[in-house]
Amino acid sequence: MTSLTQTLADFTVQTRFDDLPEAVVHETKRLLLDTIGCALGAVDTPSGRIALEYVNTLGGAPHASVVGSPRRSSATAAAYANARLANVLDADDTFPTSTHFGNATVFSALALAELDRRSGRDLLGAIAVGFDVGARIGSWMGAPMQIENGEVIGWNELGGPAATIAWAAIGASAHIARLDTRQANHAFGIGGSNSPQPTLRKWAESVEQPMYKYADAGWCAEIGVSSALLARLGSTGFTDILDGDNAFWKFYGSPGHDDHALLAGLGEDWQILNTTYKPWPCCRWIHHPLSAFAQLLDRHALRPDEITRVVVRANPFALTPIFREQQPRDPLSAEFSHAHALAALAYAIAPGPRWYEAATMNDARIAAFRERVTVTAEPSSSNIAEWMTGGQWRGVPGGVDIHARGAVFSATADHASGDPWTSATRFSDAQIRSKFGVMVGLDAAGDGPREIRHAARELADIVMSLDALPVERLTASLDALSRAMRTQSEKQES
Incomplete structure (x- = not known):
C-alpha cells in the first residue's frame, strides 16, 4: 500500500501547471499579489527592518530578490526575509485551520524560481501545489485547540501554526526545485523533522507578543528551501514521516489526525480556493466582529465621538487575555487587540502599516476609544463543531453591540469580509488590488505619489498575467516598486 508520505510527495512533484484549473491559477495570482503587498507594507516596521538587517549580515550569493x-541574497536568506516581512502586519491571508502560510509558500517558491531561472508558470504551479500541501497537513492535524462536546475548552498543550507554514514551504520548494519522487520523499522527511517548536499555547497565554508571534514565517520558508536543496544534493530524511504510530502529527503535539482530510480530493479539490483575505491588518479572529462593526458604522453613519461603549462578542478562540487587552504596548500585541482594531477602524486609519505607526498607537483619541471596548463571548459560536468541516472552520460568528446616541446598535457576522464561501464576503479582484495599493502607500482610491502609483499598477498587471511571462519580469517590477517606495520614504524623512 502506498504510504501517506509517498502519495503526497508524488502529488507535489508530478503535478504540472497544465493540471491546474483556471480558477486555481487565478486564485494563485491573487494570493501572490496580496502576499507581496503585505511584505512591502512591512518594510519600514521595526520587525521588518530587523529582517532586512539580518539578511544583510548573512550576506550570500546574490541569487534572489529581497523585498524592500x-x-x-542567497535563496535561503531571501526566503527568510520575505516570508517574515509578509507576516509582520498580520494582514496576510488566513487558511481556515487557524494559520497563515501564503507567506512562506510564495516566498520559498519565488527564491528558488530565481535561483533556477524558472518561468512564471513554474512559479504559479509551485505556489498552488505548496499551498495545497500546507492546507492538507493542517486539515490532517485539525484545529489546534481542545474540543469537548463540541465546545472549545482550551488550546492544545502542543501544536501550532508553524507546522503548516513549514509544510507549505516544503511542498512549494520541492515542486519548483523539480525534485523526483524519491528526492521529494526525503525533502518531506528533512523539512518535517526540522520544523519549529510548537509554541501556540505560550502565545495564547501571553499579552505581550514577541516579534515572530507564534512562529517565524521566515524560518519556516527557509526550512522549505533548505529541505529541497539538500534533497536535490542527495541528503536523506525520514521517508515515512507522515506514516505510522510516530508520524508527524503525533510528535508535533496534535491530539489526533484525519487521514481522509489529508488526501481526499487530492489534485481535484484545490485548497487555495478556501483561503481568506484580510481587509484589516489584525488577527483573523477579530475580523468577524470587525465586519459587523464596519456594517453598523456605514449603515448608521456613526462617528467615533458618538460611541460611548462597544461590546465585542468574540468566538472562543479570541477570548484569551491578548484579545482583551485594551491598551497594547507594542504593534505586535496590538494586532491581537479587539480594542485597537475597532479604534483604528472607527477613526478611518488606512488599513495597513499606519495602524501600527507610533502616531496611531499613541493617539489620545485611539487610546480613549480603546478604553470603551470590552470583550465577551458570542453565544452562537460556542459550539465550534457546528462550524467545522474536515479540520477547517467555515465562518465562526462574532458581533458587536455599539452604544451611541442613547441606543444600542447590534450586528453579528457569521462570515467575515474576505471569506470566499459567500458572494457577499468574497474579495473581488478590485479589492485585492486596492488593498495592495494601500500596503505600498496609496490610498483606497489608488491615489498617491506618481512613481509609486505607476510602479504598483505595473506590478499588479504583471502578476495577473504571470503565466505568460518569465519570473524576471516580476522581480524587476518588484525592485522598481521597492525603489519608488524607498525614495518616497526618504523624501518624507528629509
Missing part, C-alpha cells in the same frame, strides 16, 4: 532592499 536594493541587495540580492
